[in-house]
Amino acid sequence: MTDIQKMADAIRFLAIDAILNAGEGHQGVPLGMAEIAATLYARHVRVDPKNPLWPDRDRVVLSNGHGSMLLYALLHLAGYEKLTIDALKSFRKLHNVCAGHPEIEQDAGIEITTGLLGQGIACAVGMAVAEARLADRFGPDHVNHRTWAFVGDGCLQEGIGQEAISLAGHLRLGKLTFLWDDNQITDDGATSLSISEDIPARFRAAHWHVQELDGHDIDAIDAALDAAKSDPRPSLLACRTTIARGIPRLEGQRGGHSAPLTPDDATAARQQRNWPHPPFDIPAEIRADWAAALASRTDAIPTKYRRYTDVENPPEFDRWHTATLPDAWEEFWQNLGPNQLPTDTPRPTILSSGDICDALTEILPETLVLCADLEAPTNHKRSRDAFTADHRGGSYVHCGVREHLMGAMTCGIAAHGGLHPINVTYLAFADYERPAMRMAALMGLPGIFVFSHDSIGVGSNGPTHQPVETLASFRAMPNMQVFRPADAIETAEAWKLALERSDGPSMLALSRQDATQVRTDRSGNxxxxxxxxxxxxxxxxxxxxxxxxxxxxxxxxxxxxxxxxxxxxxxxxxxxxxxxxxxxxxxxxxxxxxxxxxxxxxxxxxxxxxxxxxxxxxxxxxxxxxxxxxxxxxxxxxxxxxxxxxxxxxxxxx
Amino acid sequence: MTDIQKMADAIRFLAIDAILNAGEGHQGVPLGMAEIAATLYARHVRVDPKNPLWPDRDRVVLSNGHGSMLLYALLHLAGYEKLTIDALKSFRKLHNVCAGHPEIEQDAGIEITTGLLGQGIACAVGMAVAEARLADRFGPDHVNHRTWAFVGDGCLQEGIGQEAISLAGHLRLGKLTFLWDDNQITDDGATSLSISEDIPARFRAAHWHVQELDGHDIDAIDAALDAAKSDPRPSLLACRTTIARGIPRLEGQRGGHSAPLTPDDATAARQQRNWPHPPFDIPAEIRADWAAALASRTDAIPTKYRRYTDVENPPEFDRWHTATLPDAWEEFWQNLGPNQLPTDTPRPTILSSGDICDALTEILPETLVLCADLEAPTNHKRSRDAFTADHRGGSYVHCGVREHLMGAMTCGIAAHGGLHPINVTYLAFADYERPAMRMAALMGLPGIFVFSHDSIGVGSNGPTHQPVETLASFRAMPNMQVFRPADAIETAEAWKLALERSDGPSMLALSRQDATQVRTDRSGNxxxxxxxxxxxxxxxxxxxxxxxxxxxxxxxxxxxxxxxxxxxxxxxxxxxxxxxxxxxxxxxxxxxxxxxxxxxxxxxxxxxxxxxxxxxxxxxxxxxxxxxxxxxxxxxxxxxxxxxxxxxxxxxxx
Known part of the structure; x- marks a missing residue:
């Protein structure tokens, strides 16, 4: 019989040992969420650590990324080969998979970089959208997985957190589950210093399925996860927890968050939790429980389905998931006619961009356009259907006036794989999504950020809406490719380069006003x-x-x-x-x-x-x-x- | 007997005439909120258009700034001299007070620049905090005013909107009222395209006083405003409205937002609303109603109290409100001793900044420090009390993990006057508050943005937390003064320059790690x-x-x-x-x-x-x-x- 409590304590002590060994780290999350994580992996998450890139795997996101040892410990215990004991021992050291905050490395099970609060859950919304869109396209035999996100108080205080809650509820993303570490402590001390709202009520107001439970009660967690899976709404597990649980000096205290651990703390924890094993030593029977728990679900699926690409998948599924451009790619660009690429009269470059984006619907149906309530002035919807709660076949998401979420969803969709996200708004609002765009650059994700209204050419809407320093501010950002095309042909060329880029994001700064057509020659890019x-x-x-x-x-x-x-x-x-x-x-x-x-x-x-x-x-x-x-x-x-x-x-x- | 409906229609037709005259603009808000605005000004707002800078005036913020003609029309009707009919006729033209979006011009009654959604309500939270802090310091005879914010759907979709709701409820800012234009239309069309949550429930979850009403029913609005004033919580008036009300072709429609008006629209509106007056012509009796309504409240207060500064106010009140540095200013800096400015050993510049900030509590008690849940690592609280729902005398606000709100509050506090806001977090999170920092630069407001953890010197927390391009991105921003001091002395010099600056914000990028003391000479800055x-x-x-x-x-x-x-x-x-x-x-x-x-x-x-x-x-x-x-x-x-x-x-x- 699987002992989930022991599985949880294995996480707990790997975290204690690694943090003590590193001399710094955040023990609050791994110690407080050990039972939640262990129950999730023992009974619910469907991943295959031997085939970590399996496209239909569940996605697990640690939005409270400072608690990175939670993720590393459980990935180690789950059997991801890159997460060796040596890696745990080198926590927070240079060139190590166990970095201070999780850094995307999907073949190690780290789905996405997190650490800036709120980004993770917003990325998770993007992942859940990607799953729903792909499931609609390829059917449940090929795409049928869930997205799980560990969430801290900070993620829910950040505005982007509310944007995520709001849109996820609106889009009824039923396969998305947030696991909230309600430990009532932040860096400053009691959460009551800065927040007193009824957080479950906030989720309910956005039509989430909400369950409140004891985050250390394994049966309660298990039952709540079952209920989450059977509910058509996105689910919140509001888990009341004790921060740094297991360390007598720190549990439930402000210092539980990240106060330096001492050898005495580790000793006291071992006594309290009845854990006689030496540092970094996990007994074989506990390891066996971990292995068996995961295998119980993945083994039911033939290995061939669990590989990154597979003959059993339709070729189009593989093409989308390997981000391979179609055979007719060069031909497509050469054959763009005057309807798709009109160059005879002055034309706003945002309209030329819309022309290209619309032409892509056939050649690159994996493109998914996100727009922040500016459909008419940016004009990138055209022939695309809206992706809605009732119509997952759409390739245009009305994100509402939520630019920051939209930027993070772009990251989440790109990190999920299978789709190519395109993000559309005004350049003046790029600052609203800048933290997420930085994450795309840092992770090397190929999202495309299309911005209209790129200068004083905006006109009478005035200086709030007129970018001045925005180009410079993004040119300064490592790994962000900034295009400001002159006309329709340069716009098409920039699109092609952006779509061909695989190791980072691109942005296009485009005009609201007419641009002179300065090029006629289309023979070379x-x-x-x-x-x-x-x-x-x-x-x-x-x-x-x-x-x-x-x-x-x-x-x-x-x-x-x-x-x-x-x-x-x-x-x-x-x-x-x-x-x-x-x-x-x-x-x-x-x-x-x-x-x-x-x-x-x-x-x-x-x-x-x-x-x-x-x-x-x-x-x-x-x-x-x-x-x-x-x-x-x-x-x-x-x-x-x-x-x-x-x-x-x-x-x-x- | 005051005819508030006619007062409202006066707003409505000034907006129609000005927008038609300009050839563009957003009629949705002024036409949909005319009754709300007229009732507010007729019965509740306490301002003195002849003394627009009166420190104890109510603050009115148009957070849905695209509806700028609402503000211009009502400021004209209220009697602000700069808002002439000619100014209305030049709406959206160069060098005119009636810009496309409101641009701060307080002697014209425009309290703050708005237009980027969500910024206005977040600034309003800052204003309400400023009022509460100043009222505690100077007493209700000198400080006792309210903050009113017109709010659109977009403001409430933006994450910063939720941050504002959350903290305002937590701090129990009872003199803050949001007037929500619930017209169920955004730029894309029906709000149901992108939002379906129960917004009043969201406010209730954050402990707001919420009233739902018909936004065209003057008696209901009046009663709700009365109730808002008598409730100790911040209040939301959820006003169900019809966008572009009065224009038959557009009311309640997507085009109501900003579709170009035609002369026929103006004619049809005049018929529908029974408004026989020519363009820009407001009958004398309606003007008289406007004048009498405002005077009914302000006349009770002696004129001498309504001036910008006054002999009846304590000298310290005047000093704070005129942002005058104290007499002992230079002496203070010269006399900083080794306790306040230790320079003998290497020391993180963020600590040196904390030393200065703490020393300021006596010489500049008008400083108000805001920090986003990083009290311990930034160390700027020291001897300051927390400003809370129960203790308005504090000069340190625990803003929670809400950087974007904190940035906008900094703008709101600076625009309010009387206090000098100081904003503290990590430099990696500057991107989160960048849109608000840009507003401070654009408005020329003297907030101080203190950032710690300014480089790879952060260490093992890794690249998410290590600024790389942040300095460049702010050096590119017009009117933002970026300091990166080398040691304690340069840090003190930067603080002094930042505090002496009156025409724009400054930021200090400071180190987590020890900085060599490179200077010993303090004889000149x-x-x-x-x-x-x-x-x-x-x-x-x-x-x-x-x-x-x-x-x-x-x-x-x-x-x-x-x-x-x-x-x-x-x-x-x-x-x-x-x-x-x-x-x-x-x-x-x-x-x-x-x-x-x-x-x-x-x-x-x-x-x-x-x-x-x-x-x-x-x-x-x-x-x-x-x-x-x-x-x-x-x-x-x-x-x-x-x-x-x-x-x-x-x-x-x-």
Missing amino acids: LTQYGAYILRDTEGPRDITLLATGTEVGLALQAQADLNQAGIAAAIVSMPCWELFAQQPADYQTATLGTAPRIAIEAASPFGWHQWLRPTDVFIGMEGFGASAQAPVLYDHFGITPARVVATAKDLLTH | LTQYGAYILRDTEGPRDITLLATGTEVGLALQAQADLNQAGIAAAIVSMPCWELFAQQPADYQTATLGTAPRIAIEAASPFGWHQWLRPTDVFIGMEGFGASAQAPVLYDHFGITPARVVATAKDLLTH
Whole structure:
């Protein structure tokens, strides 16, 4: 007979031993949630540690990521090969799977990076959406799994937590379960210092199935998990727990959270829990219980189904899950006709992006568009159905005014696999989802973030809605690829590069206002170089104009005016700095040239020094925008062809 | 007898006329909330449009800022002189008080900039906290006012909205009232596309006083406002409304939100509402009703009390409300002794900041510290009492794990006036409050944002908690002053500059780990120059080391090593780029010198090109951090004196 209490104590003492060994760590969560975790794994979670990438595995998320030893201990006990005892002994050391907070490593069972509170449960919502969409597409034989998230008080105080609760309830994500560690302690001490609301009532208000129970009562946990599985709503297990349970000095105390452990604490815990085993030593019978418990569910499923890809799965299932582009990929782009990629008249690049996104519905049906209540002005829904509680076949999620959740769902969907998430809102709201976008960059997940209304071109909605420093702030972010395409063709090129990228996210900053069509040539993807000479001079260059986005059209106008003034100007379009920085030095030099440079971007100058010498000039925004029609603003802030011409003349006469 | 319905229709038609005249705008809110706004102003709000800066005025916030014409119409009707008919006619035009979204202009009655959903109600929580704290300090004769916020569905979908609800309920902010425009329509259409929760239940769960009513029934609104005022809890009026009420083609429809109005719409509305008056023409009797309604409450208070400052107020009240530094200000800084500013041993700059912050409790009792559940590791509470539901005298607010709210509260407190808000958390969480910090920068509000754990110096908590691109992302933000002080003295200097700043926010990026004390000289504030020569060479410079924060100590070590190798290196400390960029060119040139430069900062290189020539070298982070002890990480990422020495030798031999 499986002894779940002993399985739980095995987690507890691996955590104590590893944290004591590391000299630091957060014991509160692993000691307080040991019974919950052990019961979940003993009786309910369906994973296969020998085939950790099995697409139809349950997803387990530790949203309270500071309690990472909970996850490492249970992954070790569950039999994930990378989680050796040595790894536990190297907890919080460099180059170790057992990092301070969980860092995504799916073949070790770590589904997603967590630690910034609230991100994990929001990612879990994305995972549950992915499961529902894939189950609809491929049927329950291939996709039928659950998402479980360990949740702390902090996750539920963060606003993103409420966004997650609200949308999960609305979408009736019945296979999503939150396991709340209601230990009534946060870093500052009693939760009553900063929160007094009725949290279960909050979940009930959002139509969740809520059960309140003793988080150390294994039978109660088991019964609640059974009930959660049979309820069509998402479920909350509100588990009343004792933080740091098992360490007499700390249990139920503020210090239980992360106060340094002493050898005496470990000794006292062993006495209290009747655990005579030496550090890191788990008796064979307890290990056997762990192995048998997991096998009891996974063994029922033939091994061949549990592999990452399998002949038993339909080819399209494998293609989606291996993120393989379809055979007709290059052909698709070559064959985009004037209906899908109109280039004859000026057009907002957000509309060109919508054109591409709509064309993708056939060639890449695994794309799933998320949008934060801006369907009409961003125009990326088009022929897509909405994904709803009643219609899982849709590929467009109305996320509501919840950008932060949407960003984290993008991470969750990408980490889940099988779908390619596309995130759509205004660039002014990128700051709302920035913490989640950073997680995508850190994890190297290939989500695509499409932003409209990318500058003062927004017009009268004014400075709150006009990004100025946003481009720079994301160009500064490691592993984020920032595109600001000039026209429809560059927009298509950026989309193609973003979709082909597998090791990180991309963002597209797109215009609300018409963009001049600066390109006609579609023979090669020039955006892949990050920057390129759009128009060269016939003879020697007098001046080089660097520009991005809608300002490339402005540069073209300036070039014509300069030409009339006898000044030969080349235009370099710079849709993606990150890609340009990766080009060989001689390509960069040849592109930028030696002539004086004028950079034009309706944004903050910050970062432009990278491409400008001290004598070169930047024309753009020095402060925030203002409320007026877009053309008035371009004039007001002096971002005009006339200013470029005057600046060029000035540069050439000094 | 006051005809509130006519007062409401006056709002309605000013909005229709102004939006039609501008050619764009959002009619949904002003038309749907006209009765609520008119009843509020006719019977409850206590303001004095002739003395708009009266410190004890009620604060009115339009959180659904896209409905700006609601605010402009009612401020016009209430008699704010800047809100002329001409201003209404210039709605959404350049340099006009009637911008697309409300932009703070308190002498026009616009208390705060809004438009990004959720920010307004979160600011309102800050305002209500400020009122409670000031009322405790100065008594009800001087401080006794209310905060009213108009709220849309979007504000309540945003996570920050829940953070606001949660903390306001917890702190029992009884003088705070939300007026929710429950029109069941968002930009995408029916709210049911993305939300189905029981919103009143959410408020009740957080211990709010909730009333549900018909938002067009003036008697019901009036009664509910009376009840709200007499209840000790914060109050929600859940007002069921019809969006765009009065325009037959649009009322209750998705297009009611912001579909372009036509002259026919205006005509049809005039018929439906029985409003025969020409555009922008408000009959005298309706104007009289508006004037009388407001006067009925303000006239009871002697004019002298309603001015911005007054002899009847205690001098300390005036000092706080005019944000005047005390007479002993310079003396205070000169007299900081070794207990308040210890400089003899290495010390985390976050601790030095805590020392200063604690010393301020006597000289600047108007400081109010907000912290997001990190009291122990940031150490800024010290001798401060907590501000709680039962103790309004505290100057430390336990904000819980709600950084975004905390940022917006900082704006709300600063905009309210009378208190100086100080916001404390980890730098990794700055992204969570970034949208609110941007609002502080945009509004020019003098909040201070103190961030600890500013680099890989965080150590084993790993890359989620290690800022890399954060400094760059805020240096890119207009009007945000970013300090990264090297030691206790620079930390004190940065604090002084931040406290003296009146036209925008400042942030301090501080270390968790020990910082070398690089300065002993306290005779002048060198941080005010942004960058300065910390150590010069005796003879000509071979090399210049540029550094910030804890890396200045590292540069000192490198300087000694270079000296031994016969290389003369000067050290330039650069605690604040924004201030350095404002210095005269010759100061900048003299400081940076002409020798080869090596910049050292444990952060992204992005932006450093501003201070480096192509042949200079940056030593810092090229990607995200990792989980290990801080010294291990500095070695791992090559941010070491040895690397500086090797780089210098390399630079000097090529």
